[in-house]
Amino acid sequence: xxxxxxTFDVPFALGMMALHETPALHAPGALADWLEARLDQGLxxxxxxxxxxxxxxxxxxxxxxxxxxxxAKRVRVVTKTGIVTPERDASPFAVKHYDSSAAYVTRAIDxxxxxxxxxxxxxxxxxxxxxxxxxxxxxxxxxxxxAAGKLGAAGVSNFLPEAWRRLQAAMDxxxxxxxxxxxxxxxxxxxxxxFDALVGDGQAPMAWSPLGGxxxxxxxxxxxxxxxxxxxxxxxxxxxxxxxxALPGRPLPVIGSLKSERIETLCRDAELELPxxxxxxxxxxxxxxxVA
Numbered sequence: 001x002x003x004x005x006x007t008f009d010v011p012f013a014l015g016m017m018a019l020h021e022t023p024a025l026h027a028p029g030a031l032a033d034w035l036e037a038r039l040d041q042g043l044x045x046x047x048x049x050x051x052x053x054x055x056x057x058x059x060x061x062x063x064x065x066x067x068x069x070x071x072a073k074r075v076r077v078v079t080k081t082g083i084v085t086p087e088r089d090a091s092p093f094a095v096k097h098y099d100s101s102a103a104y105v106t107r108a109i110d111x112x113x114x115x116x117x118x119x120x121x122x123x124x125x126x127x128x129x130x131x132x133x134x135x136x137x138x139x140x141x142x143x144x145x146x147a148a149g150k151l152g153a154a155g156v157s158n159f160l161p162e163a164w165r166r167l168q169a170a171m172d173x174x175x176x177x178x179x180x181x182x183x184x185x186x187x188x189x190x191x192x193x194x195f196d197a198l199v200g201d202g203q204a205p206m207a208w209s210p211l212g213g214x215x216x217x218x219x220x221x222x223x224x225x226x227x228x229x230x231x232x233x234x235x236x237x238x239x240x241x242x243x244x245x246a247l248p249g250r251p252l253p254v255i256g257s258l259k260s261e262r263i264e265t266l267c268r269d270a271e272l273e274l275p276x277x278x279x280x281x282x283x284x285x286x287x288x289x290x291v292a
Contacts, residue, residue: 008204008252011270012241013045013078014038014263015208015254019060020053022258026060028067035064037260039074041267047179047206047254048116049080049127050108054087055115062117072118078206079116080127080157080179081108100130102141109145122152123177129156129163139170146173153177157208161197168201178203182251184221184240184286185212190247199249207244210253216240216286224285228278237262238269243282246274 025031038044048058058079065072082105086094105126112121124145126138142154155177156164168175178198182189186209189195198205211217217225217236225236232239241253257263284290 008045008206008250010043010045010252011245012043012210012253012255012266013047013206014043014258015047015256016057016061017047017049017052017256018258020056025258028060028063031060031064032068032071034258034260035071035075036068038263039071041264043263043267044074045076045078045122045252047078047208048112049083050112051083051085051127054085055111058112058115062115065117075118076122077116077118078123078125078177078179079112079121080125081105081112082127082130098128098130098132100126100133100138102134102137105138105141106145109150113150120149120152123155124151124153125155125157125177125179126159126167127157129159133163133167135166135170139167143172155179155203160194161201164198164201164203175201175203177206179206179208179254181209182207182244183210183212183216184225184243184282185215185219187283187286195247205247205249205251207251207253210244210255211237211240219286220288221282221286224282228282232272232278234269234272235265238266238272239274239282241266241269242272242274243279245270246279 019025025034048061050058082098082100084097084099086096089095089097109121109124145151146154153176154173155175157179164175180189180194195205225239229236229239244251244253255266280291
C-alpha cells in the first residue's frame, strides 16, 4: 500500500459550493482573474463536488481554466461524487440516493476531468457513505483511476471508520484524505473518536463548514472569540480557523466565501498559532463547560 501524501501546505481551501450563485464570477475571464489572484496569494486548493449547482460549479471553473492557459497546472483540485439528486435520478422513483458503484464512480471521474478542464484530480472523494457499496468493485475502480493518472489520490467524506476501512481493505492505494464537518460549533468528531481514527489511519483531514455556517460566530463561543481575537490581533473568523488548524494533522479548513477582501483578511490571520490554553478556552466556551 502506498504512503499517504503530505498534509496540505496552505491555511485553507476555497470551497466552490456557491460559485454558481455568484454572477460576478460567471464570465470565464472574470473567474480566471479571481483564480489568478488567489494563486498569487498562495491559495491553490479548490474544493468542488458534482452536486454543486448540478455540475455548474465544475463547468464554470473549467471554462475559466480554458480561457487562461497555464492556470490549470497551478491549481490543485478536490472534487466529490456519489450523491444523486432527485432531478438526476433516471428511475421512476426520482429519489435522492447514493451511488458508489464502480460504473458510476468511473464515469464521474471522467466527467469531472472534462468539466474542470484539468488532466488530473488531485483528490477525488466519495461524498457520502453508501450502504449498498460493493467495496471490492469500487476500490478497484479508484485504484485503476489512480494507476491511469486520472487521480492523484482517492479519499472519502463523511464516512465512519467501519465504512472507510471496508473500502480501504479492498484497495491497493491508501485513502489519502477525509473531509468531515468540524468546527467550534461541531466539535463532536474530537470527542467521539472519529477524528482520532481518520488521523490514525493516515488520512489528511479537511474540515467542511469550519465556521459552522456562521454559528461559530454567533453561538455561545462568541464572547470568548471576540475577546481572544482582539488580544491576538485577528478576526473572530480567523481565530476560529486557527482553532481547527491547531489539531493533529493540521486539518485544512474549507471556507465558503468567494469575497476577495475576506479571503485576504483570512490569509493575514493565518499566521496565528493558537496556544493550548486559548484552544481549550474556546472549546469550553463553545460547549458551555470545562473538560472533565
